[in-house]
Amino acid sequence: MxxxxxxxxxxxxxxxxxxxxxxxxxxxxxxxxxxxxxxxxxxxxxxxxxxxxxxxxxxxxxxxxxxxxxxxxxxxxxxxxxxxxxxxxxxxxxxxxxxxxxxxxxxxxxxxxxxxxxxxSLNASSQTKFNAFENSNNQILTDNDKKAYEVVKTWCSKYPLVTKRNINIIGGVGSGKTFMLECIANEMINRNYVVIYKTAFEFNELARLYHCGKNYDFADLLTADIVLIDDLGTEPILKNITVEYLYNLINTRQINNLPTFITTNLSFDNILSRYDERIFSRLGNKNLSININLTSADKRIN
Ligand SMILES: [Zn+2]
Known part of the structure; x- marks a missing residue:
């Protein structure tokens, strides 16, 4: 950094x-x-x-x-x-x-x-272990996924001159969602942005602690340059916490024009039923979000 x-x-x-x-x-x-x-x-x-x-x-x-x-x-x-x-x-x-x-x-x-x-320290914690675009193996990617990589690479190189600031990376187990998310994190850290990367599970835990007044790191998520949440849908739903804080995160960042990325293996229908209409409509807003569907199922890229 x-x-x-x-x-x-x-x-x-x-x-x-x-x-x-x-x-x-x-x-x-x-x-x-x-x-x-x-x-x-x-x-x-x-x-x-x-x-x-x-x-x-x-x-x-x-x-x-x-x-x-x-x-x-x-x-x-x-x-x-x-x-x-x-x-x-x-x-x-x-x-x-x-x-x-x-x-x-x-x-x-x-x-x-x-x-x-x-x-x-926020940035250092984000800098551990990330994969880079150079490490993606073009040979095992489907044509669809090769195009997807071009889309996110272009986004990273053009930011902040982009109109859509949310990217939803959707794909099944082993489709390389996390790998792609790490590449984005790595690229944006190299471009000197403050990046926070959390699994959905970690995000949920931060929200819970914040809700109980025990930890204030959640507030940093609202203002960091870039926030990436990996594997949305794998976290337990905590009453009055998971949905509320997730909505707060996505909504506040959208209002402030700050990019948020998620990966998930949920379809938009699943997102609607698991969370609520507000989260569904924020994530699914075509004017603000790019949806990337990865298809290299069960081919571990890394
Ligand atoms: Zn002072």
Whole structure:
């Protein structure tokens, strides 16, 4: 994985978080300013404070300082009278140490390092054991499957310039579904995307732990660049968990334009009866999904 890209991604996320916090704060103040009384005190305070700060460049003007302090006290009284939390007048950053800049005293803040380590370990865990397109054996593939490989290879090379972001790889036992999925994972990791690969069984377990508040890795599945779920249909159906979390995953990622791949030996009819209509319609949406049917049944490719 390219660490530089991870760092650039995190920096961008931090910047967005800062901008969001600042915008939220500005909006909040503007709402308060609809009250004339508050607007007057607040604008006077801002103006005086700027004048005071300017004075500090030459000779600190204590008169301005006291005036600003008086106005600040008036703001505090106003907020207390109206039961408003005064911390809301400043942007609410996630990290109070670095205010979401990722830097504190010229050093990288802990929150930034945590984020980076999380991304690196996510990616490292995905990098184990994957097969690559070069390892696929053309001689044992049916013509149908050769074409299927061309479709997914093209998808990988063109991404993100693709319109369909879900790929469903469908085929019986030994048809090489997992092999193809691993090739996609490998290719996209090489292209520096954060890829999460889970069997449907592992996915179910993550969802269960998340549901019980015991593990939060599930949230990463919603935001990773690429998510691949292998062998959908082999996991047990857990009440209030399997269907709900699977729908949440597919739906949230579709809304955010993030690719999700599944392999399964279920037909679409089976998907409808095993899960529900919502999952069926999300996976089966022809405008958003490519369906790959593998036919090299019972010929283990690897
Ligand atoms: Zn921080």
């Amino acid at each position: 390219n660490k530089r890209k991870l760092i650039a991604d995190i920096k961008q996320n931090f910047m967005l978080k800062r901008l969001n916090a600042q915008e939220e704060c500005d909006n909040f103040i503007n709402t308060l300013k609809q009250d004339k009384e508050f607007k007057e005190i607040y604008d006077a305070y801002t103006k005086t404070n700027i004048e005071y700060l300017k004075s500090c460049y030459e000779k600190e003007d204590f008169e301005l300082l006291h005036k600003a302090q008086d106005l600040q006290a008036k703001i505090a009284t106003y907020l207390a009278q109206h039961n408003i939390d005064k911390s809301k007048l400043s942007p609410q950053y996630n990290c109070p140490i670095c205010n979401d800049t990722g830097v504190v005293g010229g050093r990288i803040c802990k929150c930034f390092l945590n984020e980076l380590n999380k991304k690196i």
